[in-house]
Amino acid sequence: MPMTEKDQGTEERRSLPARVWRSIFRGPVVPRTDQERKWVVFNTLVLHLRPIRVPASTLKFSHTFGLGGSCLVLFLLLAATGLLMMFVYVPSPERAYDSVVALEDDVAFGSLVRGVHHWSANLLVVFAALHMLRVFLTGGFLGPRQFNWIVGLCLLLWVLAANFTGYLLPWDQLSYWAITISTGMVTYLPGAGPGLQEIVRGGGEIGAATLINFYALHTTFLPILFLSFGAWHFWRVRKAKGVVRPRRADGSPAGPEESVLFLPNLLLREVALALALLAGMVVLATLLGAPLGERANPGMSPNPAKAPWYFVGFQELLLHLHPFFAVCVIPLCAALALALLPYLRTEEEDATGIWFRSARGRRLAAWTAGLGALLGVGGVLFDELVLTGGRAVDASGAFVARGLVPFALLLVGLALFARFLRRRRGATRDEAVLAIFCLLAVVFVALTVIGYGFRGEGMALRWP
């Protein structure tokens, strides 16, 4: 138990090491009673950020899959491995590649550290996206959590930016040309495009200025954004009284209604998950490592040259649509739609905490997701085999034929589909939004998979 004024007398009779120990840990280190556990949570710097008690029903793993916490663990791993690598890496075009080679070959555990950084970074994109999906599907962005969805979207953007800026640093062929392609996409933004590209690149082409830009963003600027937005995100979860409480499709609470102590119930689960993730990253890093290709050669583009995998969906769009629509209109519309999602909600029914909103929502989500896969794959194949993929369209007519027309078709199609869901399938507005979200998300995943795995030389379709 904590030391009180009364204990002062006995305190002076203790030995010096015991008194030093007591000065650092003023209470129990290993709490044995519930009273002691509460005291430890309340009086420990890090644990104090957490609540004393949590609703028992939110503890079930399949309610959140621990995705948000996993993102935090991956971020901590990235920070630790990144800090270590900063002692070896040199951000200049002449020396960057050699310093990464040295990291791989000469530095003790260098390959492991770089491998953990690589895999944590890529999985962070996946986990952040899955976390967003989970929050959306369980209605975790309604009510007091509306704005936290926007903070989370910003965090997703920082994750992509951090990944992207880190992609260039090894200065091998893969990174050089992936950044060339991706920053090349920026020029298609009307008006500001070329100027923005010059600011990002620090000049007309990728060189020393680009590398130092990306290095500063990657190692300082974005981590600061992560810390501040991450803290904001977690604080708002805390202010919303934790994650959403799960409910069954009929609206009744799923699981026990009482609350339990955070320590040990939630803390031990979190520590177990964190350790499992750490082990997973070490295994991946040991077995697969981080790739490093040939030194960057500005005179020779590899064939094919692809953007980082999380942008390959847009690169795939670029093969089919006019660039203005592929890299400007559609991404902006998607971002706007994502930001508006928590505000589209209707008051008619509160579906917070129910997976897929309702039993009907679940059915709709399942078949619209299937439809999305068909549309994504079918659309690419149709365009490639029947319309011959943009190559037959001459550049002057492309804005209408490959931009306005398909985009208008998409909007009209979605509007008709939403109407169909509401009129013919009896979906509520929430459920219709959910179904369309699932449809579009799966289309994007399909485009990404096709672009990443099924495009070979000259970006022609091929079997992987």
Added chain:
Amino acid sequence: MTSEDKSGNGSPTRRRILAVLAGTLGLVALAEMAWIALAFMRPRGRRRGAVGMIVAGPVDRFAPGSVTAFPEGRFYLARLKDGGFLALDRTCTHLGCTVPWVASQERFVCPCHASAFDIRGDVLSPPAPRALDLLPVRIENGIVKVETGRPIRRRRFQRDQVTRG
């Protein structure tokens, strides 16, 4: 009467105007700081005045219908069949890959997305949206010189882009 009105001698309208003014000034200050940060980030080095000149060589060294690469200047010197010169930036106008000259097909073929350009830089097949950028060419005393560092954008090839000896 509210307590605010007693303590100050301004009317509510004046207070409101002052508040809006102060807020506007604050926003202007923020915009200035953002501008400073952006201006700070503007491209360094290789800016205006950092233009280079590459001496390609005497005119007769380049056969009509040939394309010669100048890796140090990041361009190709093309001599058209009629003897005119064009200096073509080697950067694909689609997404910025480097286009190699495929002599057997007499065209530039981009390895990234299969855009193709003819010897004049004109687009033979999309997705490239416009012809390869040009670099200014000068011929002085029978010596071809190319100005690097400031590529000129163009939609398509036109006769007046060609430099003749």
